[in-house]
Amino acid sequence: MKKLVLGYFWALVLGACSTTDTVENTIDPALCGNGVIDFGEPCDDGNAENNDACLTGCVAATCGDGFIHLGVEQCDQGAENGLPNHCTASCQNPGRCGDGNVDPGEGCDDGNASATDACLPNCVSATCGDGRIQEGVEQCDDGDKINGDGCDANCTFSCGNGVLTPPEQCDDGNKVPGDGCSPLCTLERCGDGEITGREKCDDGNTTAGDCCSPTCQPEPGCEIEPNDTLALANDAATVGQGDLIKGFVATDGDKDYFKLVVPSATTVDLVAETRNGPFSSCAATGSAKKIDSELTLYDGAGTKLGSDDEGGDGSCSKLESLGLKAGTYYVMVSGASFGLAKTFDYTLSVAKSVVVCGDNVARSSEQCDGTDLKQGTCEGKGYGPGTLKCNADCSGFDTSGCRQPVCGNSIKELREDCDDGNTADGDGCSSKCKYEILMESESNNTYTTANNLGHAPSLVQGSINPSDDEDWYRFVLRSTSDLRVTTYDGNGPPSCVSTDTRIYLYDSDGTSLRAEDDDDGESWCSLINATNDFGAKSLAPGRYYIKVKHSYGGNISAYRLEIGIDAACGNGTKEGSETCDDGNTTGGDGCNSACRQEEICGNGVVDTDEQCDDGNTTSGDGCSSECRYDLSETEPNDDGQAATGGGETGNDFGTTSPSGPYTGDSVIQASLSPAGDEDVFLVRNDSDHPVAVTLETFGPGGPKTCDGVDTILMVRNQAGEILNSDNDAGTEKCSQVVHMIPDQGQVYVHVIAAGDDAAVAKYFLSVQFP
Numbered sequence: 001m002k003k004l005v006l007g008y009f010w011a012l013v014l015g016a017c018s019t020t021d022t023v024e025n026t027i028d029p030a031l032c033g034n035g036v037i038d039f040g041e042p043c044d045d046g047n048a049e050n051n052d053a054c055l056t057g058c059v060a061a062t063c064g065d066g067f068i069h070l071g072v073e074q075c076d077q078g079a080e081n082g083l084p085n086h087c088t089a090s091c092q093n094p095g096r097c098g099d100g101n102v103d104p105g106e107g108c109d110d111g112n113a114s115a116t117d118a119c120l121p122n123c124v125s126a127t128c129g130d131g132r133i134q135e136g137v138e139q140c141d142d143g144d145k146i147n148g149d150g151c152d153a154n155c156t157f158s159c160g161n162g163v164l165t166p167p168e169q170c171d172d173g174n175k176v177p178g179d180g181c182s183p184l185c186t187l188e189r190c191g192d193g194e195i196t197g198r199e200k201c202d203d204g205n206t207t208a209g210d211c212c213s214p215t216c217q218p219e220p221g222c223e224i225e226p227n228d229t230l231a232l233a234n235d236a237a238t239v240g241q242g243d244l245i246k247g248f249v250a251t252d253g254d255k256d257y258f259k260l261v262v263p264s265a266t267t268v269d270l271v272a273e274t275r276n277g278p279f280s281s282c283a284a285t286g287s288a289k290k291i292d293s294e295l296t297l298y299d300g301a302g303t304k305l306g307s308d309d310e311g312g313d314g315s316c317s318k319l320e321s322l323g324l325k326a327g328t329y330y331v332m333v334s335g336a337s338f339g340l341a342k343t344f345d346y347t348l349s350v351a352k353s354v355v356v357c358g359d360n361v362a363r364s365s366e367q368c369d370g371t372d373l374k375q376g377t378c379e380g381k382g383y384g385p386g387t388l389k390c391n392a393d394c395s396g397f398d399t400s401g402c403r404q405p406v407c408g409n410s411i412k413e414l415r416e417d418c419d420d421g422n423t424a425d426g427d428g429c430s431s432k433c434k435y436e437i438l439m440e441s442e443s444n445n446t447y448t449t450a451n452n453l454g455h456a457p458s459l460v461q462g463s464i465n466p467s468d469d470e471d472w473y474r475f476v477l478r479s480t481s482d483l484r485v486t487t488y489d490g491n492g493p494p495s496c497v498s499t500d501t502r503i504y505l506y507d508s509d510g511t512s513l514r515a516e517d518d519d520d521g522e523s524w525c526s527l528i529n530a531t532n533d534f535g536a537k538s539l540a541p542g543r544y545y546i547k548v549k550h551s552y553g554g555n556i557s558a559y560r561l562e563i564g565i566d567a568a569c570g571n572g573t574k575e576g577s578e579t580c581d582d583g584n585t586t587g588g589d590g591c592n593s594a595c596r597q598e599e600i601c602g603n604g605v606v607d608t609d610e611q612c613d614d615g616n617t618t619s620g621d622g623c624s625s626e627c628r629y630d631l632s633e634t635e636p637n638d639d640g641q642a643a644t645g646g647g648e649t650g651n652d653f654g655t656t657s658p659s660g661p662y663t664g665d666s667v668i669q670a671s672l673s674p675a676g677d678e679d680v681f682l683v684r685n686d687s688d689h690p691v692a693v694t695l696e697t698f699g700p701g702g703p704k705t706c707d708g709v710d711t712i713l714m715v716r717n718q719a720g721e722i723l724n725s726d727n728d729a730g731t732e733k734c735s736q737v738v739h740m741i742p743d744q745g746q747v748y749v750h751v752i753a754a755g756d757d758a759a760v761a762k763y764f765l766s767v768q769f770p
């Protein structure tokens with residue numbers, strides 16, 4: 001305190017001596033650091049530390065004094081504070097490029113060291129021309145902004161500038177497609193799998209015969225991609241060869257659409273079918289499946305009309321739509337939804353039969369047409385003999401010429417329950433041909449105690465009680481018959497409610513089982529008939545037995561058993577398994593006692609040893625007096641100069657001297673001899689409407705045989721152009737084609753040996769009109 005007082009005293013004294021001079025406020029070094037703030041000291045903390053609030057010279061710490069004030073300053077570089085990459089003016093640590101903060105002197109800072117984004121590793125913003133390619137923004141960056149050097153001033157490739165710059169495959173100085181270098185500067189070439197330039201297809205190869213030619217153009221008879229929507233559908237009439245179109249379904253869910261047009265005032269029956277190949281087959285099961293297709297039909301508005309998966313051969317498809325009216329339709333080919341084969345080639349057959357009521361040809365959608373009754377008869381319609389006619393609109397039959405049912409003629413006709421050949425009552429079938437229900441009589445648990453039902457047909461009612469009860473019945477067939485045995489409930493026929501039976505048919509000895517059934521009837525009821533059971537077909541006259549029991553052991557309060565006859569030999573009506581019925585059971589007149597056709601040439605039935613039978617014994621009409629084919633080709637029926645190796649190019653095809661013409665069903669015997677010989681046949685449609693003619697080759701054994709023959713069949717026009725063709729769609733390696741011939745039109749059927757390099761000693765060509 002004394003020192004402070006003395007200092008103050010001298011100050012007053014000096015101040016009193018002079019008013020102009022000042023006394024310097026200096027810090028006495030001897031006193032600084034004594035922990036006491038002496039005169040002139042801003043601070044004195046009694047230590048020699050320079051990192052606290054008071055420096056060693058008793059001066060207060062400040063930013064810029066070169067000393068770091070702990071807890072207050074992060075750094076202090078004196079006069080260099082605030083300079084780039086130095087301590088800041090507020091004595092805080094300087095910023096670091098890459099720390100994510102844009103500090104003074106940084107153009108950007110994205111927190112990473114990537115050289116391909118918008119901020120370079122030196123925290124400078126990326127720009128075109130900096131030599132670094134900014135991903136997603138620049139295609140290239142060659143360090144300058146010069147156009148035409150491969151990387152233009154906007155940092156994009158300069159495709160079309162004539163300078164080849166990677167990754168360009170080519171650069172021809174333009175961006176015109178189809179000149180070998182695409183607008184993207186990639187090489188254009190057929191077979192690379194990309195459709196470019198003037199290419200209409202590109203299947204990844206330059207192989208001929210696979211629907212895309214070596215020049216990448218569609219080959220005749222093949223689909224043209226893209227055709228995977230209704231709007232892009234191929235016109236079937238344009239791309240197909242005759243009725244056939246070749247196509248390919250790819251793994252990516254490819255769908256092929258084909259447009260069909262039915263002309264105005266026209267109705268057609270459509271049959272669309274996928275077939276073998278041209279390079280694979282419709283294998284039926286397992287991993288060997290090569291074609292597993294599905295067909296769908298749409299109308300012009302895209303409404304689905306129908307579909308089919310495996311209605312064709314193996315896993316191929318067959319879709320029928322009858323009576324299509326005038327309009328536009330689409331057939332779609334796709335892989336089956338759950339098929340194993342997702343990639344396959346195929347041949348689509350699209351056969352359209354024009355439906356014309358009154359042309360005497362009953363198409364699929366017609367019940368009949370004029371004289372074509374589809375083998376319908378009065379008897380088949382449930383009437384007696386007579387004349388069945390077709391209604392004028394082809395929608396059904398006129399039965400006015402049929403005899404009304406006659407009870408007692410052994411023919412179960414319209415509205416009859418039964419017909420036992422008499423009009424007596426009390427024998428199970430009444431005088432009005434209605435069932436007289438017979439009642440079971442116990443005990444009938446064995447064939448020796450079987451209830452006698454008399455002559456079939458009959459209807460009997462019984463019960464199963466107790467649960468192990470068995471009911472036996474015996475009956476007699478008067479003539480060879482197809483038998484039908486059916487069970488019902490107590491109110492049948494036809495109902496079967498809560499009735500579960502099993503029935504057995506035994507021979508005349510009561511022990512030899514001919515047939516048995518559990519549930520083939522209505523619900524759980526039973527049915528034995530000639531269709532399902534060989535043992536019920538063509539039974540000889542005599543006694544037979546039926547056993548009835550519960551299916552698995554139980555009671556049946558009431559059931560009914562019907563013993564009916566589906567075919568009775570000798571009643572004059574060919575029924576069931578009969579091949580004839582001449583109204584008697586006498587043999588030697590063409591129809592034997594079992595109503596089987598006796599082998600007589602000229603009766604219109606092809607017997608075992610006959611090749612044909614046209615209903616007469618006249619030779620020269622295609623079927624000889626001995627029922628052998630008698631039509632033969634007339635050589636030469638090609639260009640007259642056999643040469644091997646021509647294949648489908650037809651090096652020996654000629655139209656000057658074909659065999660024929662053939663205007664109706666014909667089977668022609670021919671040969672391909674010597675090796676290289678080719679046969680040509682003229683087939684003509686003389687009718688006033690188009691017809692779908694089936695053309696098929698067979699082996700020397702005749703229809704449905706091939707016997708090692710291997711043919712190729714082609715349908716050509718007058719100019720020799722192929723309209724339709726097939727190799728192996730027939731039996732084994734024989735050929736088959738269904739081809740539509742227009743009204744008053746003609747085609748040339750051209751047959752060669754496969755490879756056109758072998759001889760075929762004998763084969764048959766079948767020409768079948770609908």
